[in-house]
Amino acid sequence: MKIQLTKFDKILLGFIVAGYLAILVYIFATGYHFPKLGDDVGQRWIYQLPFGNSLLSRVNPMTIFMSWAIMIGLITFAASIKVFTVIPGKKQSLIEMLLDYLLGLTKDAVQKEEFVRPTFNIAATLFLFIFIANVISGIPGIQAVPRNGGVVFTIFEDTWYTPTSDLNTNATFAVMVLIISHAFAIKAKGFGKWLKGFFEPFPIMFPMNLIGELAKPVSHSLRLFGNIMGGGLLVLIISYLTKYFLMPTFLWGFFGIFVGSIQALVFTILAIAYIGSVIE
């Protein structure tokens, strides 16, 4: 078989080969230090506040910045479609489809009519925040990495920093859902009946019921954390096999966008199910 190349193909191939050669020459001439696996994997930029030395005086600045950035982005988006028209535009129909789907899920899981609306508000808020946070972990952007005792900001080397890859964010959401569900339960059934629910079917089952309730936020938060964090680490390890010669675009797309959107939906559905199961 004879391979036929046009002039354009030859020029393109020449550019690609020249590019690879230039990278090789650069690496060998300057002794470029490849990021070693384990140098900055799982490391975070942690800032120690000036007062105290306890765990509570440490903050994770990137989580705070990115959370506020996502919140401001969502609020700006919401403000841009203030007027809802009868014939929906592009943005409005997207939002209507999404919220309608979530409302349907909430109506299926929550039996009491007066708690459908509050549960839906919580679930939709959680879904929008977590969905945006997960999807930007599939898009190249700004990342802060602690290196050599300082902090290095890398642009387009890695994906955006995600607040959901920090267990603090997920645990906050999960504990919030637990507290809200029990507050709703007290409101719906009254305090005595709610307390009696822990002693069913027999009083001796009380420790089991208590541990069952307390284990909910643990699994709820660790599921999201494990998916996002584990996906990020897997992408790092697989791209380390090719020594960073290839951008792991496909892996970012799979772990960031596909797994991320499914996990956002799973988190939301579980929150609805927890609230719905407690207030019955």
Next chain:
Amino acid sequence: MELGDALVQLGKFIGAGLAMGIGAIGPGVGEGNIGAKAMEAMARQPELIGTLTTRMLLAMAVTESTGLYSLVIAFMILLVG
């Protein structure tokens, strides 16, 4: 490398391998079951394929989480401390 350090490394690698390998059995079996049952349901009622696919992916994501716990544990054994 001292013998003690070498033994620590050995323990780390074996432990991480066991954590990931054994921890992957459960989610594998579970996801297989979900996929098989979903296929049966789809073959019985082909008009529900859209709904069933979404529900199948959701159930798989929930099942997968135990495997991800063991992945996190394996990474922690290898990289932290």
